[in-house]
Structures are given as structure tokens and as C-alpha cells.
Amino acid sequence: MKISLFHKLTIVQIAIAISISFAATVKADVTTIQVNHEMGVGTPTARALEWFGNAVTEETEGAVKFRYFHTHELGSERETYDMLQSGAIQMGVSGAQIISVLAPEYGALLLPYVFADADHVTKVLNGKIGKEMHQQFLDQKGIRILGWAHRAPRHLTTSEKKVQSPADMKDLRIRIREIPVQIDAFRALGARPVPMAFPEVYTALQTGTIDAQENPASIMVANNFQEVQDNVTLTAHIREAFWWEISDRVWQNLSPEIQAAFENNIDEAISLANQWEFEADGKYLAEFEAAGVNIIELDKETLNEFSSLVESVATEYADKWKEGVYEEIVRLR
Numbered sequence: 001m002k003i004s005l006f007h008k009l010t011i012v013q014i015a016i017a018i019s020i021s022f023a024a025t026v027k028a029d030v031t032t033i034q035v036n037h038e039m040g041v042g043t044p045t046a047r048a049l050e051w052f053g054n055a056v057t058e059e060t061e062g063a064v065k066f067r068y069f070h071t072h073e074l075g076s077e078r079e080t081y082d083m084l085q086s087g088a089i090q091m092g093v094s095g096a097q098i099i100s101v102l103a104p105e106y107g108a109l110l111l112p113y114v115f116a117d118a119d120h121v122t123k124v125l126n127g128k129i130g131k132e133m134h135q136q137f138l139d140q141k142g143i144r145i146l147g148w149a150h151r152a153p154r155h156l157t158t159s160e161k162k163v164q165s166p167a168d169m170k171d172l173r174i175r176i177r178e179i180p181v182q183i184d185a186f187r188a189l190g191a192r193p194v195p196m197a198f199p200e201v202y203t204a205l206q207t208g209t210i211d212a213q214e215n216p217a218s219i220m221v222a223n224n225f226q227e228v229q230d231n232v233t234l235t236a237h238i239r240e241a242f243w244w245e246i247s248d249r250v251w252q253n254l255s256p257e258i259q260a261a262f263e264n265n266i267d268e269a270i271s272l273a274n275q276w277e278f279e280a281d282g283k284y285l286a287e288f289e290a291a292g293v294n295i296i297e298l299d300k301e302t303l304n305e306f307s308s309l310v311e312s313v314a315t316e317y318a319d320k321w322k323e324g325v326y327e328e329i330v331r332l333r
Helices: 005-028 044-059 077-086 097-102 104-110 118-125 128-141 180-188 198-207 217-222 248-253 256-290 300-316 325-331
Strands: 031-036 064-069 091-094 143-150 154-158 173-176 192-195 212-215 231-238 241-247 294-296
Touching (some): 031 044, 044 064, 077 091, 077 097, 077 143, 104 128, 104 325, 118 128, 118 143, 128 143, 128 325, 143 248, 143 256, 154 217, 180 192, 180 300, 217 256, 231 256, 231 300, 241 248, 241 256, 256 294
Parallel strands (some): 031 091, 173 192, 173 212, 231 294
Antiparallel strands (some): 091 241, 154 231
């Protein structure tokens, strides 16, 4: 039986329509996870996130894909929480702001020198305090914590004045994040804290509006602070975490298979993030030294002097923090 040209064209059109419909169905079945975070491309956090995304995509045979928005491309850390709660984005990575914004009663975790070292942070965040706080994020804010990674300690940089003891902090104009307990802690050290938006810091250091700032070495190098600062004092005054979070609304809509892929790969992703973070910290400090910046190390006795001066701040904040949190952190040292 001969098939007319009309029928041939009709068959072709039907085939094309079917293929388009199938492609659209396949595309619709792919879940896209948008991830917003503060760190730049190529940083340990960004690399670990990409490793995690590739692992989940591979395990789900392409059912999930990830899009990464580095350096808070979609919004600030505070805006990230709103976007997670509304479903505008699916994942994020947060630093200290997650506590100060979502659970200020756990603010003892943000007190300078409250943590002795990285192992101490692990004990606290993997213990009762961390579990209860993470559950609160979920129950009250709809933000599920997938895991947390260490962040390299924050150190102090200065222009001319070298900080080698607490006495050297007197009247030092230092940029501090808008975290009240940290502002008050630097006041207790004798400094003059200056809350300031981060994009303004380089120019403020360059013009002498401020004398100093504090950050992990990775942030210092990424923002070329070696060009406007002469000294780095290894104060390690704040140890924080990176929290990997997902909207619980999104999580509940993922299939059990996709949820399993997340859970199967998160621990290794976090382990890699930790490894790369600590390796990079030494590298960044070496870059500062190579640029001619003085690296000032403090002995244990001097660090204890710094620590003892901020202990009074814990007393001032006792009625603002959840009862027993500060004491439990100290007990776990």
C-alpha cells in the first residue's frame, strides 16, 4: 500500500511531537538544586559542594543536577534563609550568621576564645548542643542541616601596630561583623570595634579609617588585604563552622532514592571540605608571608591572657543565651 506524501508528513510530525513530549517529560523529571553560598570559585567549600553535587548526580543517574551561586550571587547569608524558607533556592551554606539570626540563644558558640581547638568544636556540634540547635533550625525555621564543616580560625591583621599581647589592642580601630557578642568581646580587649559592611573594609584599611580587621586567611588573601596590612597575628580567636543546609520543604518533596543519595555522600563531602580547608589555610598564610607581611605567633600563655579578658562577656550575656549552653561548651574543653 502506497503512503501519500500527506500521510508521510503526518507521521513525521507525530514522531517529532512524541520526541519533544518525551524530552520535556525527561527534563521535568530532573530535580535542580540551586546552592547559594559566600565562598568564591575554587575555594575548599566550593570544591566540596561540586564534589557532592557530582556524586549525587551520578548516584541518581542524572535525576538531580546542581547549580552553584558563589560569593552570595543570589543574596546575602541573611537573605539565603528567607529564600530557603520560601523555596526560592533549595540549598545553602552558612557561617556564624545562622546562629545570630535563627538561634541567638545559642550565641555562646560565637564568643571569641570559647573553643580551644577544632576538636573542641567537633565535640560541641556533634554533641547535645549541636543536635538540639540543628533540630531547632528544622522545627522553627524549616531549614534542615545536612552536615557541617570546619572553617579555618579567624586571625587579626593590622597596619602599623603589631599586636603581640592584649595590651596592644588598646584603642585599636578594628572592623568587626555585626554580631553583638563579638563586638562586646573586642571592647573587653580594649579595642574600638567598628561594625562595617565587608565590601567597605579594603578601602577603610587603605585610607586609615580603621587600623585592623579579622577574618580567616582565605578571606584575607581573596580580598588582597596583604596590600593594605603589614601584620597578621595568629589569634585564632574565633572558630566557626560552615553549615550545609537544605529547605525542608524541598527535602520532603525529594524521592526516597534521592534523599538516600544525599545521605550517602554528605559525610565524604564534609570530610573533603575539612581536609581542603585546613590545607588551604596554611597555604594562604604562606602567601601573606611571601608578600612581606609579618606573621606573629602567640604562645599559649599569651592566648590565655586574651581568653581570660573576654570571659566577663559571657556573664553579661547569660540571660540572653539558653541556660547551660556556655557551661556545657566549657565542660567539653
